Amino acid sequence: MADDKVLQAIDEPPVMESEICVTDELVEVYIMGKPYTVPASLTIMKAMEYVGYKLVRGVGCREGFCGACGTVFRRRGDYKLYSGLACQTLVEDGMYLTQIPSFPAEKAVYDIRELEPTANTILSYYPELARCVSCNSCTKVCPQEIDVMDYVNEALRGDIERAAHTSFDCIMCGLCTVRCHAEMPQYLIGILARRLYAAHIAARAQDLESRVQQILDGEFDKELADIKKLSEEELKDLYKKRDIEPT
């Protein structure tokens, strides 16, 4: 790398997301049936903006965490249905895509504190759980690569701990529900399983319990009142001298 190139690039201000690096390679994508030509380096989300969409639906975190941007697509000459998150999936030549930002599903209403962690609990709220035909369509469509069919069946078997762990990475995009022959909202079953596990099966943290009691008993009130009164210099001094727990 030549030195002048180094310096020149440093002097330039950082590039904003809107000025996405446009490579020479262009591809043709069909956004809801209409063809557009876009740079191959873009994600589906950025490609939609590039052609002029101001997104309100199908967008949230833009980083693969919120599940707002579930997208299904096909490829030219391929009968298969593919899926992905619009914010995480690159466009490809001959891609036919449509976003599914919302798909109907009814969430059960419950008071988690009063529930028993059993299969019957889940079945009482989501009886359709028993209708799974093990077609595996949900697992195939999941952009988080979760074994959706597995957690559904773990929940059905009453292995709530497993269902909780298997479904943990679910971002609740709803794509599995779109595909389900049993018409069940898998991701809502997943979160119920996780909450049941964490609230009722996993052991409670004893340290935490005692600390909460100490706080409620006002054990730290005086210490905190005292440290709050210190001058900046005194605080800095304490800070410099604090010991650090080894990693």
Next chain:
Amino acid sequence: MGYPDYMRESIEKVNATRSKRLGVQYPRLTMEQGNEVLRDYHPDFKDEQKRNILVGPNRGDPANHEFADVLEAHPAIRPGDVDLEQVDWDVDVLVIGGGGAGSTAAMMAAEAGAKTLLVTKLRLGDANTMMAQGGIQAASKPQDSPTIHYLDVMGGGHFTNKPELVEALVKDAPLVIKWHEELGVMYDKDPDGTMLTIHGGGTSRKRMHSAKDYSGGEIMKTLRDEVRNRPEIEVVEFSSAVELIMDDKGACVGVVLMNMETQEYKIVRSKATVLATGGFGRLHIQGFETTNHYGATADGIVMAYHVGVKWVFMDSVQYHPTGAVFPEQIVGMLVTEKVRGLGAQVLNLDGDQFTYPLEPRDIESSKIIREVEKEGKGICTPTGKWGVWLDSPLIDLIHGPGTIERELPAMVRQYRRFDIDIIKDPVLIYPTLHYQNGGIDIDANTATSVPGLFAAGEVAGGIHGTNRLMGNSLLDVNVFGRRAGRSAAAYSRDAEPGKPTLEHLTRYEEELEKAKVETDRHAPILLPEYRPEHLREHMLDIPL
């Protein structure tokens, strides 16, 4: 895809030195050295990137140009645009924002018996809270205490924090984790129930609680499920607050809402209002990429500013040291601090360490900027961006094979989508705009200077002073969100709203005129603009 060949040269150096670096710790900077590197390299110290605000309660204070632009702008609506008498919702407590702070506030307000409405810009949970990966701090272990936590928070914030807010933060912290435990948040635990806790930048005790690297997601999903379990909370999504409504006695009595899809406006009348609208990453301060969600556009601060509420520390911005710079598709995206918490080192072009990996964020970022700008030891990406290595594979060397996969599944997956295996190769990072350190001035009960208006979460300031430590924000949104819900509900019991008005917008316009601000900008902006300019110039404005 994966790394291009020219980058592999440097990666080979990193891979070759790894076993030698194992256990070799680069020394922490002293406080004096830290201050020096901040002064010379931190973006907050670049005066040319700022100007003094010409209008409003903070007139004369310095602010980054991008933030100044939304303050020195016309209000989003004019008083004549809406009919305040046609009320669509009449509630005790209105919560604006569907992230962590808003959800907890709504739950507490409803528990206190208030008729509660939560409105949010996109979906409930489309929020920065959903994206937090690393974890949440709380002094829950015997070797730790709220007082030690207090000291860390103050030191991290360079002793500029408001003490009463920090006290509330550290004291409520264990209560929040316990509350989460009961609600069913799946924290990482030992089989006997002991929480797994690690260090974060600037901590003196291992008090970072996590749920793998989906910590905020796990908390947010649980809170969202819980909000939806409570029919007494009404939730209205895809509706943005555009301006606050005041009464003739100077209290906040509601908000003008806009349906994001139809652009129809609605009037909410409320006895108390909680602003929980989050931060401003999508203003792209100083042109930086950001980790923030799409709706993080400073709306809350702008609306509050129009009714005369001051902000503090807004010229101090947190640049997260480790934002992705390669591949291009994920530029700006967060690489969680947990990676360094687990032992990954930060390395230059030659594979050498040049910084203690867990300095407070502002110092760590400054050291990385220095290594690139001053030492010239950065790595250039094919699109002309610069970065340094974060040596993720070291984690498995320290803690045993399988650790990376177990502890960082989100990150493994994100990079695998682009054919990069973070178990074998390091990742290229550079500081990215992450967090608004400052915000609306509040007291420990989240009250602002305007009666009936409360603020909690990233929109509020003072808790973290000029620099927030990792894990204290997820904590902050829970601590102050809960407090805001309770305070707002209590306030609403005796509140007697007077005649609603938008007079303050007219006064703001007058101030703009007096200050000779000539602009066609309007704010709050609600969403950032990512459509290319040449296209926008070719768009027709024909009603369909």
